[in-house]
Amino acid sequence: MTRDLPPVPPLLVLHLVILAWAFTAILGKLISLPSLDMVVWRTGLATAGFIVIAFFTRAPLRLGKRGAGILFGLGAIIGLHWVLFFLSARLATASVSLAAMPTMLIWCSLIEPFVNGTRRWSRVELLVGLVIIGAVWMIYAVELKHWLGFTVGILSALVASVYAVINKQIVARYHFATLCTWQLGGACVAAWVLLPFVSGTVFPAMPGARDLGWLLLFAFGCTVLPYAAFVYVMRRMSVFTVNVVYNLEPLYGMALAALIFGAKEQMTPGFYAGAAIIIASVLAVPWLQRREG
Secondary structure, rough: OOOOOOOOHHHHHHHHHHHHHHHHHHHHHHOOOOOOHHHHHHHHHHHHHHHHHHHHHOOOOOOOOHHHHHHHHHHHHHHHHHHHHHHHHHHHHHHHHHHHHHHHHHHHHHHHHHOOOOOOOHHHHHHHHHHHHHHHHHHHHOOOHHHHHHHHHHHHHHHHHHHHHHHHHHHOOOOOHHHHHHHHHHHHHHHHHHHHHHHHOOOOOOOOHHHHHHHHHHHHHHHHHHHHHHHHHHHHOHHHHHHHHOOOHHHHHHHHHHHHHHHHHHHHHHHHHHHHOOOHHHHHHHHHHHHHH
């Protein structure tokens, strides 16, 4: 007689998902392929993975022209975000690229009212945004040698914010496997189209055995499985809790970077102070909004 395994606690699953996503910055440094080629391989392999999931879950992959065009276009936007994110890590460090990502709060707060006419600018988010801007300038002041990588990271956060705000309006309309298949397919095609203009080649560079192993981990361990697990979490936990834990991603990423890369990832105390202010500000937003409400 067999016994059913106990269900995995959703909070544990959520932390594992965030840990996997934080590890992508590390993989962006470990893989030797150019950033654009790396995104082509990651999204291509992940798209294949979600097609398999769609088959087993019977999720529809055929969409109308309008729906397919929207999802494909959003995929192109998130693909651009990934290219810029990994380029930021290459130009600076994984910690620098991760420190730039919480600035998404500022961008989302500014962009969303234009996309969603029913939402107004939040006083809490704008106030926290001013604090984050001060922390950003603090990082520029103490890490001037990484200014280009940090700037590209902030641009990456801006692109991700555009994706997040628009995607929020349509995410509930589709099965997650349908959504991810089309969006990752769009990201793959967009990155591939850019290849001739960026690297002068038609096909992405072939990975060696070591890079292929990292890419498989990247595509399935840090993309397909976490996204599927995230759906499991969203159905069992409050949005408030999910948002709070999600904002721990930079902390996990910086800890992993320091553990794996050692001295190469060591930054000045001023950088860590600025990053701490940014992360603490973002973590404080949900509680401040509850108090304001």
